[in-house]
Amino acid sequence: MKTQKNLFGPELPLILMGLESFTEPLKQRGTRHVQMDFRPSLSISAKARAALAKHEARINEANQEAISRILTARPMLVGMGRALDVVPGMHPKLILHAGPPITWERMCGPMRGGVVGALLYEGLASTPEEAEKMAAAGEVEFSPCHEHSAVGPMAGIISASMPVFIVRNETHGNLAFATQNEGLGKVLRYGAFSPEVVTRLKWMEQTLYPTLKTAIEKAVSKSALDLKTLIAQALHMGDEVHNRNRAATSLLYRALAPWIVETAPSREVASEVLQFVNSNDHFFLNLSMAASKASLAPALGVPGSSVVVTMARNGTDFGVQLSGTGARWFTGAAPVPDALFFKGYTKADANPDLGDSAITETAGLGGFAIAASPAIVQFVGGSAADAVQYTLQMYEITLTENPVFQIPSLDFRGTPTGIDARRVVAKNILPFIDTGVAHKLPGIGQVGAGVLSAPSEPFVRAIEGLAEALA
Amino acid sequence: MKTQKNLFGPELPLILMGLESFTEPLKQRGTRHVQMDFRPSLSISAKARAALAKHEARINEANQEAISRILTARPMLVGMGRALDVVPGMHPKLILHAGPPITWERMCGPMRGGVVGALLYEGLASTPEEAEKMAAAGEVEFSPCHEHSAVGPMAGIISASMPVFIVRNETHGNLAFATQNEGLGKVLRYGAFSPEVVTRLKWMEQTLYPTLKTAIEKAVSKSALDLKTLIAQALHMGDEVHNRNRAATSLLYRALAPWIVETAPSREVASEVLQFVNSNDHFFLNLSMAASKASLAPALGVPGSSVVVTMARNGTDFGVQLSGTGARWFTGAAPVPDALFFKGYTKADANPDLGDSAITETAGLGGFAIAASPAIVQFVGGSAADAVQYTLQMYEITLTENPVFQIPSLDFRGTPTGIDARRVVAKNILPFIDTGVAHKLPGIGQVGAGVLSAPSEPFVRAIEGLAEALA
Numbered sequence: 055m056k057t058q059k060n061l062f063g064p065e066l067p068l069i070l071m072g073l074e075s076f077t078e079p080l081k082q083r084g085t086r087h088v089q090m091d092f093r094p095s096l097s098i099s100a101k102a103r104a105a106l107a108k109h110e111a112r113i114n115e116a117n118q119e120a121i122s123r124i125l126t127a128r129p130m131l132v133g134m135g136r137a138l139d140v141v142p143g144m145h146p147k148l149i150l151h152a153g154p155p156i157t158w159e160r161m162c163g164p165m166r167g168g169v170v171g172a173l174l175y176e177g178l179a180s181t182p183e184e185a186e187k188m189a190a191a192g193e194v195e196f197s198p199c200h201e202h203s204a205v206g207p208m209a210g211i212i213s214a215s216m217p218v219f220i221v222r223n224e225t226h227g228n229l230a231f232a233t234q235n236e237g238l239g240k241v242l243r244y245g246a247f248s249p250e251v252v253t254r255l256k257w258m259e260q261t262l263y264p265t266l267k268t269a270i271e272k273a274v275s276k277s278a279l280d281l282k283t284l285i286a287q288a289l290h291m292g293d294e295v296h297n298r299n300r301a302a303t304s305l306l307y308r309a310l311a312p313w314i315v316e317t318a319p320s321r322e323v324a325s326e327v328l329q330f331v332n333s334n335d336h337f338f339l340n341l342s343m344a345a346s347k348a349s350l351a352p353a354l355g356v357p358g359s360s361v362v363v364t365m366a367r368n369g370t371d372f373g374v375q376l377s378g379t380g381a382r383w384f385t386g387a388a389p390v391p392d393a394l395f396f397k398g399y400t401k402a403d404a405n406p407d408l409g410d411s412a413i414t415e416t417a418g419l420g421g422f423a424i425a426a427s428p429a430i431v432q433f434v435g436g437s438a439a440d441a442v443q444y445t446l447q448m449y450e451i452t453l454t455e456n457p458v459f460q461i462p463s464l465d466f467r468g469t470p471t472g473i474d475a476r477r478v479v480a481k482n483i484l485p486f487i488d489t490g491v492a493h494k495l496p497g498i499g500q501v502g503a504g505v506l507s508a509p510s511e512p513f514v515r516a517i518e519g520l521a522e523a524l525a
Numbered sequence: 526m527k528t529q530k531n532l533f534g535p536e537l538p539l540i541l542m543g544l545e546s547f548t549e550p551l552k553q554r555g556t557r558h559v560q561m562d563f564r565p566s567l568s569i570s571a572k573a574r575a576a577l578a579k580h581e582a583r584i585n586e587a588n589q590e591a592i593s594r595i596l597t598a599r600p601m602l603v604g605m606g607r608a609l610d611v612v613p614g615m616h617p618k619l620i621l622h623a624g625p626p627i628t629w630e631r632m633c634g635p636m637r638g639g640v641v642g643a644l645l646y647e648g649l650a651s652t653p654e655e656a657e658k659m660a661a662a663g664e665v666e667f668s669p670c671h672e673h674s675a676v677g678p679m680a681g682i683i684s685a686s687m688p689v690f691i692v693r694n695e696t697h698g699n700l701a702f703a704t705q706n707e708g709l710g711k712v713l714r715y716g717a718f719s720p721e722v723v724t725r726l727k728w729m730e731q732t733l734y735p736t737l738k739t740a741i742e743k744a745v746s747k748s749a750l751d752l753k754t755l756i757a758q759a760l761h762m763g764d765e766v767h768n769r770n771r772a773a774t775s776l777l778y779r780a781l782a783p784w785i786v787e788t789a790p791s792r793e794v795a796s797e798v799l800q801f802v803n804s805n806d807h808f809f810l811n812l813s814m815a816a817s818k819a820s821l822a823p824a825l826g827v828p829g830s831s832v833v834v835t836m837a838r839n840g841t842d843f844g845v846q847l848s849g850t851g852a853r854w855f856t857g858a859a860p861v862p863d864a865l866f867f868k869g870y871t872k873a874d875a876n877p878d879l880g881d882s883a884i885t886e887t888a889g890l891g892g893f894a895i896a897a898s899p900a901i902v903q904f905v906g907g908s909a910a911d912a913v914q915y916t917l918q919m920y921e922i923t924l925t926e927n928p929v930f931q932i933p934s935l936d937f938r939g940t941p942t943g944i945d946a947r948r949v950v951a952k953n954i955l956p957f958i959d960t961g962v963a964h965k966l967p968g969i970g971q972v973g974a975g976v977l978s979a980p981s982e983p984f985v986r987a988i989e990g991l992a993e994a995l996a
Contacts, residue, residue, distance in 0.1 A: 290900055291762040291772050292933065301762050304775035311782045312799040321786055321795075328783040428933045429761055438936045462763065462899045463934045465909045 093482040096510050102521035106476060109358065109524045113378070113476070116358035120377040121454050121472045123356075124417070127349030128224040131279035131341060134267040138214040141202050141231050145214065147178070150199045152210025152410045153368025154383040158189045158196065162369030162405050164245025167496030168209030169194075171247030175255045176213050182247060182497075200364055201381070203351065204231040205343040205410040208243035208492055209369070216255070217263035221281060221344040223352065230348035232340035234258050234266070237333065239499055243409075244492045246499040265327045269313035279309060281345040285419065286458050288338075289469070294427035295342035296411055296420030297488035297503055302338035307331050343410060346417035355380045360520055361453065362473035365416045365485060365508060369408035369492070374512040376475055379519050386511025393491045393504025394433045403501050405494040412487050412508075418456050418471030421486035421505060422448045426461045426469075430488055434504050438463075444486045444505075445470065451477040451485065475520070478513045564953040567981050573992035577947060580829065580995045584849070584947070587829035591848040592925050592943045594827075595888070598820030599695040602750035602812060605738040609685040612673050612702050616685065618649070621670045623681025623881045624839025625854040629660045629667065633840030633876050635716025638967030639680030640665075642718030646726045647684050653718060653968075671835055672852070674822065675702040676814040676881040679714035679963055680840070687726070688734035692752060692815040694823065701819035703811035705729050705737070708804065710970055714880075715963045717970040736798045740784035750780060752816040756890065757929050759809075760940070765898040766813035767882055767891030768959035768974055773809035778802050814881060817888035826851045831991055832924065833944035836887045836956060836979060840879035840963070845983040847946055850990050857982025864962045864975025865904045874972050876965040883958050883979075889927050889942030892957035892976060893919045897932045897940075901959055905975050909934075915957045915976075916941065922948040922956065946991070949984045 106113065137144050144150075149172055151165055161169070170185040173194065179185035188194060199206045206212055218231040236254060240246040273279055284305050291301030311328060318324035331337050350363045359377035366373050371385040388406035395401065414420035424430060425445035428438035445461065448470040455468030473485060484507040491502040577584065608615050615621075620643055622636055632640070641656040644665065650656035659665060670677045677683055689702040707725060711717040744750055755776050762772030782799060789795035802808050821834045830848035837844050842856040859877035866872070885891035895901060896916035899909035916932065919941040926939030944956060955978040962973035 287771075291764075293762075300758075301772060301775070304772070304779055307779050307782070308775055308803045311778070312796045312803065315786050315792055315796045315799060321792065324792075325783045325786045328786060332779045332783065428936075432933075432937060438934050462903075463909050465899075466903060 096479045096482050096514050098479060098514055098517055098521075102518045105521035105525045106517070112358045112524070113360050116356045116378060117361050117453055117472070117474065120353040120356045120359040120361040120363070123226065123352040124349055124361075124472060125454065125456060126225045127282070127352065129221050129230070129281045129345035129348040130224055131219060131270060131281055132222045132274060133220045133270055134217055134263060135220055136214070137212050137216045137218050137231070140220060141204055141212065141218060143197070143202050145195075146176070147193070148195045148197060148214065150197055150202055150204055150206065150210070150212040151368060152199060152206050152208065152408060153366045154371050154373030154385050155198055156196065156368045156370060160370050162408065163494045163496040164405050164408060164492035164498075165209045165211075165369050167245030167247050167498075168211035168242050170496065171242045171251055171255075172211045172213040174247060175252045176215055198366070198368075199410055200347075200366055200375075202231070203229055203347070205340075205347045205413050206233060206243065207235070207339055207343065207411045208409040208490055209245055210410050211242060215259060217259055217267070219341055219344055221341065221348045223348040226352040228348060228351050230344040230351065232344035232347075234262060235334060235337045235340045238336065241499060244490070244499040245496050247497055261323060262327055262330060265314060265318045265323055266310070268317040269310050272313040272317050273310060281341060282349075282458055284309075285342060285345060286460065289423060289426045289459055290462055292427055292429065294414075294420050294423040294430065294488065295338065296414040297430050297490070298427045299338040299342060300335040302342060303331070303335050306338050306341070339411065342419065343413050346413040346419060349417055350413065353377050358520075358524060360475045360517065362416055362475055362516070365412040365487070366410045367407045367412065369405050372407060372509050372512055374475070374516045376516050376520055379516065379523055382519060384512045384516035384519055386509045386515070389506055389509050391489050391491055391504040391506040392434060393502035395491070395502035396500070399493070399501035403493050405492045407487070407489055407506055408492055409489065411489065412485075415485055415487050416473065418452070418459060418469040421488045422452070422471075423459065423461060423469045424486065424488065425463055431505070447483055448486060450481055451483050475513050475516050479517050482510070484508045484510060484513070567950045567953050567985050569950060569985055569988055569992075573989045576992035576996050577988070583829045583995070584831050587827045587849060588832050588924055588943070588945065591824040591827045591830040591832040591834070594697065594823040595820055595832075595943055596925065596927060597696045598753070598823065600692050600701070600752045600816035600819040601695055602690060602741060602752055603693045603745060604691045604741055605688055605734060606691055607685070608683050608687045608689050608702070611691060612675055612683065612689060614668070614673050616666075617647070618664070619666045619668060619685065621668055621673055621675055621677065621681065621683040622839060623670060623677050623679065623879060624837040625842050625844030625856050626669055627667065627839045627841055631841050633879065634965045634967040635876050635879060635963035635969075636680045636682075636840050638716030638718050638969075639682035639713050641967060642713045642722055642726075643682045643684040645718060646723050647686055669837070669839075670881055671818075671837055671846075673702070674700055674818070676811075676818045676884050677704060677714065678706070678810055678814065678882045679880040679961055680716055681881050682713055686730060688730055688738070690812055690815055692812065692819045694819040697823040699819060699822050701815040701822065703815035703818075705733060706805060706808045706811045709807065712970060715961070715970040716967050718968055732794060733798055733801060736785060736789045736794055737781070739788040740781050743784040743788050744781060752812060753820075753929055755780075756813060756816060757931065760894060760897045760930055761933055763898055763900065765885075765891050765894040765901065765959065766809065767885040768901050768961070769898045770809040770813065771806040773813060774802070774806050777809050777812070810882065813890065814884050817884040817890060820888055821884065824848050829991075829995060831946045831988065833887055833946055833987070836883040836958070837881045838878045838883065840876050843878060843980050843983050845946070845987045847987050847991055850987065850994055853990060855983045855987035855990055857980045857986070860977055860980050862960050862962055862975040862977040863905060864973035866962070866973035867971070870964070870972035874964050876963045878958070878960055878977060879963055880960065882960065883956075886956055886958050887944065889923070889930060889940040892959045893923070893942075894930065894932060894940045895957065895959065896934055902976070918954055919957060921952055922954050946984050946987050950988050953981070955979045955981060955984070
């Protein structure tokens, strides 16, 4: 009834499952350990089970290839551009969104709000009502960010005029794209679309973007903006680069500020841009996501691999993509997160989990690296010890550790990386994810921030899908 | 005697001293604890012991007052000025130095090097030989920084023309001063005095200083530059603000950059200043020290108090001041630190411990907060668990915890604050200090960075001095 594997060598913790009394002798020897509830495996079909057993060696080999592609990634910030000009497949009537594919009819409130805001911002509609009608009438096309090498936090809306960061994985040559972070509160990504939201987006397009673009080009002409190194440093500074990006934002700001000063159209603009970035500790989030996407994308399409390369939520469905099953999405209902709610809001106001930001967890960051960032667990009532436990659990469902991304409090152990969907199913340990929480109605915005475990359904379906593909 | 670690359990640790078998029952209950070697108390005279016992209640009461003054401190960066204009008692032929008082004859190599550099920088001497002659002939006066409300890292040299930061403790109204940090390598504070060192100091006086001064004034006109809050944030970001100041430097940089941009004489200067600060992750150190000095100074002079308000080293002597014995210094030989030495250097090259930077430990930061910054212990071969142990030991010799300065990995427990010299002596646990290491010869510079325990002699003498004062 229990699994006692010492995966981590003599000093690192054992993971103990089963009745607590079984573990007493170990505790009395003072061995560092993790106590977990006993959980039976998730249920998959006998046929799938047989296929996985039959092809075990092949899956393991494919996983080594997928893992190798992930670990060797070198994501660099190389520039910026307008989505229409740089994002593959973008066109003036295309709206990209977070998570797996979804129709307007099934879209959650905050994603609908984001779509309305984008249509107003693009000038395609002049009132929210007109925007809703257009969307319902099929006058705009919807597609997941992930299917265009892009990622977006929360609603994840990207429309043609929006500026995006361009991240290039120098090892594999692929690109990833993400918008500029708007800040907190009433913002498009949380479903708000009031005039202040649209005005801010216009300022970001007309002032922030050209200033950052020129500064980035100048900075890059001097030395590479290496996001992997920056994230590695931020993990040593209390960030997990999903719900906490204060250090990463600071380091990016330090790297760019001298070039913003030298190249901005005026000192006033330079100061305005610096103050905008300085006022938003989440500014780096979109780059953390683009770096994660750029790092994981080359691992998509290794036949037979059970490595998870995408976890993404559209606020209705939670979607997973496996390396071995390519572009196919496996979905289940998105759960509502446990959260610290802003004053006046409760879990009853919360939309189910939303956003492409779980790409950070997929890359071994965010909730997987939460031991580096106990402040996040603290604000939902947990302790530093809980944060360590969450990360230790994630080693159970991952295949490797990223030697570049280290957790100081675990003696600089690499973050758990390369989720094996087989292990998720066999151990019934679901990926731990940090998240923001949007109001379930369009037009309101953020109501909290919190944590959750991924739902099991997408992983069960993914494993069955992989088994089919192998058969 | 073994050290057993269960660092991440639900409760805060007990500290256990003595035979290991005494602690077995606690271990078997899984209680979190620290096992330390049994150490007999430091030896003090019977007379001193009797005086301390007789006046115990009075000492305790005085300590409460001293502690209250330390905890209520609110150090703010309020401006900058030239040392001659703002540092009390400064005059053109006065050289301030780190640590307790010392003569030219007894000065260590790097401090002599710093004096030579300062005389060249001030134009009082035109060659190093001339400078040495002047110093040996008594043509300049020496005095500890600490006796002028100032603090200086390593050699701690402050001469009349040097610009200083001005930190004001808003609760108590007192000021503290510190120079601008020069960066690493061949710098005055490590005893180097080559032309590049003097040229850099001139640039810092003529370009860096006026730019920062104006930016700080502008920033302060908008909102206070609260160093206590900034340090609190940095502790959540992997700094202990002595040997690691990357986060604090980043946060300061973010706060000042927009104002530097708006107020610098030109964009080129703004960019140059931003690049200088950006290139030096230790830039904040001098402010961390000034904030610590500003916070501790009001606690000097509570009759009867055994609280340590100064620990400072001149590279020859390690000096301590107690609250209850006022301006009197108690000294002992400065030890040579354990360190990570730069390539080509060994412990044989190292000067004994040097600098006023132990004011950070005295304020509950630096080595006392090292659990927040395991990277520092790692680079001298220790583990994250060792870092936690060092901080846990410091709770044994301190009277309180600073609720503002928290350590994430200890579930946001406050840093150990208010060293009680009685406890140091009774428990024979010496303050744990982070430090840089200077070459023992003048003119060379930094050769490493490391950690050490304070020597026992100054604490024994301080306790005997307090006992005399009470008698």
